Amino acid sequence: MARLLPTFMYLFYVPRFDGGDYLLPEEESRHCVKVLRLAAGDCLSITDGRGGLFLCRVVRADAKRCEITCVERTKGDDRRAFGLHVAVAPTKNIERFEWFLEKCTEVGIDEVTPLLCDRSERRIIHPDRLEKIIVAAMKQSLKTYLPALHPLTPVREFLRRPRESSGFIAHCGEGERQPLHRLYSPGRDAVILIGPEGDFSPDEIRLAADNGFLPVSLGQSRLRTETAGIVACHTIHLVNAMER
Amino acid sequence: MARLLPTFMYLFYVPRFDGGDYLLPEEESRHCVKVLRLAAGDCLSITDGRGGLFLCRVVRADAKRCEITCVERTKGDDRRAFGLHVAVAPTKNIERFEWFLEKCTEVGIDEVTPLLCDRSERRIIHPDRLEKIIVAAMKQSLKTYLPALHPLTPVREFLRRPRESSGFIAHCGEGERQPLHRLYSPGRDAVILIGPEGDFSPDEIRLAADNGFLPVSLGQSRLRTETAGIVACHTIHLVNAMER
Numbered sequence: 001m002a003r004l005l006p007t008f009m010y011l012f013y014v015p016r017f018d019g020g021d022y023l024l025p026e027e028e029s030r031h032c033v034k035v036l037r038l039a040a041g042d043c044l045s046i047t048d049g050r051g052g053l054f055l056c057r058v059v060r061a062d063a064k065r066c067e068i069t070c071v072e073r074t075k076g077d078d079r080r081a082f083g084l085h086v087a088v089a090p091t092k093n094i095e096r097f098e099w100f101l102e103k104c105t106e107v108g109i110d111e112v113t114p115l116l117c118d119r120s121e122r123r124i125i126h127p128d129r130l131e132k133i134i135v136a137a138m139k140q141s142l143k144t145y146l147p148a149l150h151p152l153t154p155v156r157e158f159l160r161r162p163r164e165s166s167g168f169i170a171h172c173g174e175g176e177r178q179p180l181h182r183l184y185s186p187g188r189d190a191v192i193l194i195g196p197e198g199d200f201s202p203d204e205i206r207l208a209a210d211n212g213f214l215p216v217s218l219g220q221s222r223l224r225t226e227t228a229g230i231v232a233c234h235t236i237h238l239v240n241a242m243e244r
Numbered sequence: 245m246a247r248l249l250p251t252f253m254y255l256f257y258v259p260r261f262d263g264g265d266y267l268l269p270e271e272e273s274r275h276c277v278k279v280l281r282l283a284a285g286d287c288l289s290i291t292d293g294r295g296g297l298f299l300c301r302v303v304r305a306d307a308k309r310c311e312i313t314c315v316e317r318t319k320g321d322d323r324r325a326f327g328l329h330v331a332v333a334p335t336k337n338i339e340r341f342e343w344f345l346e347k348c349t350e351v352g353i354d355e356v357t358p359l360l361c362d363r364s365e366r367r368i369i370h371p372d373r374l375e376k377i378i379v380a381a382m383k384q385s386l387k388t389y390l391p392a393l394h395p396l397t398p399v400r401e402f403l404r405r406p407r408e409s410s411g412f413i414a415h416c417g418e419g420e421r422q423p424l425h426r427l428y429s430p431g432r433d434a435v436i437l438i439g440p441e442g443d444f445s446p447d448e449i450r451l452a453a454d455n456g457f458l459p460v461s462l463g464q465s466r467l468r469t470e471t472a473g474i475v476a477c478h479t480i481h482l483v484n485a486m487e488r
Contacts, residue, residue, distance in 0.1 A: 107467070220322065221352055221387070223351070224385075234475055
């Protein structure tokens with residue numbers, strides 16, 4: 001990776017890219033030639049969002065149809081030993097949820113599922129816009145794995161799905177809760193549920209328990225939904241980092 | 245604290261409040277009477293931002309001059325066993341810095357010092373607006389200690405100040421760095437430096453080392469300034485929580 005770093009500053013995302021010659025789409029061509037001012041012979045990197053990292057050269061610096069060719073295929077270094085999935089109710093103010101998506105992509109996450117809960121104030125999202133934010137954050141933080149953004153899912157449907165990962169639900173309701181960092185075992189895949197502004201309903205919390213989701217706390221503070229999401233995400237990273 | 249919780253939802257901030265009868269300022273009076281619709285006899289809580297928590301009752305619900313009286317003085321439960329100070333270069337896009345202030349207040353922090361660095365793109369801040377954001381986050385997360393926002397300070401001046409806390413500098417430059425969670429000792433007061441978008445200059449990094457600041461990393465990911473700030477803040481919290 002090291003030797004790629006200088007050129008790696010210019011990271012483009014091309015789904016299903018598999019090397020060879022390629023014509024950048026108009027928007028990327030413009031960014032490449034007009035914004036980054038790359039000329040023929042200059043280097044750039046492309047990720048396919050699935051861990052593939054391709055060192056490429058500009059063949060023809062056309063602001064509408066920039067021709068590039070792959071000179072080396074390699075892998076990103078951002079593969080993790082654990083899977084991390086956060087299922088969270090989108091906030092009433094969508095900017096807070098968008099911020100969460102940017103930050104968890106920076107810190108590192110595999111899957112995000114927007115949840116529809118009994119007390120959700122927001123019941124509609126626009127996946128295209130959210131997807132753009134995740135892609136931008138992936139490129140900006142030089143990652144080669146694109147987090148998956150799943151469709152808005154009713155929490156009861158989500159809870160009933162079969163899963164092999166460790167399940168946790170962060171809520172502020174009644175009942176015993178242990179800190180997430182105590183219950184999570186390093187190396188395990190984790191899925192963490194975060195509720196809406198009004199928290200999960202007692203019925204949702206009961207159903208989560210019935211489906212093996214362990215109730216957890218995220219520290220002493222009362223956190224906003226989007227803050228709880230990023231704190232949960234970073235907690236899993238740190239517990240794993242401390243094991244090494 | 246538990247018995248305060250129901251009323252605690254209505255937390256007001258009154259600097260230097262020390263109990264007794266009090267006339268809420270016009271803005272708070274309006275919020276109390278028009279927004280929260282509190283009437284005579286209803287309860288609300290006041291914090292002085294220094295750990296004091298006062299259970300009060302509305303005496304006269306006047307939307308311009310709401311009279312309240314203190315019925316019980318107690319202490320908040322958000323005192324920590326460690327001091328946490330993050331010194332960070334404000335971001336070019338001030339919203340990112342404002343977001344950091346909100347989030348670190350939610351997670352818990354004692355002091356924030358905006359730093360003026362060699363590569364700072366932003367060299368002016370508006371403390372009043374930033375102060376408002378911190379106060380709102382303190383109230384929203386039901387804390388009773390108001391984080392101190394210090395004036396914009398040249399990093400060299402900050403580095404040379406005598407201090408008793410453990411000093412760390414998070415940078416992406418040359419040289420050996422250890423993860424923050426390995427170098428920080430639980431219970432110790434910590435001050436962590438976070439650089440601007442273009443990172444600290446080699447000279448700043450050298451000066452930090454000369455003044456006993458340990459170079460640290462915050463994980464595998466390349467993080468934006470404001471993300472590094474919140475990740476550093478949460479790392480200190482989690483290392484302390486794991487000790488308990």
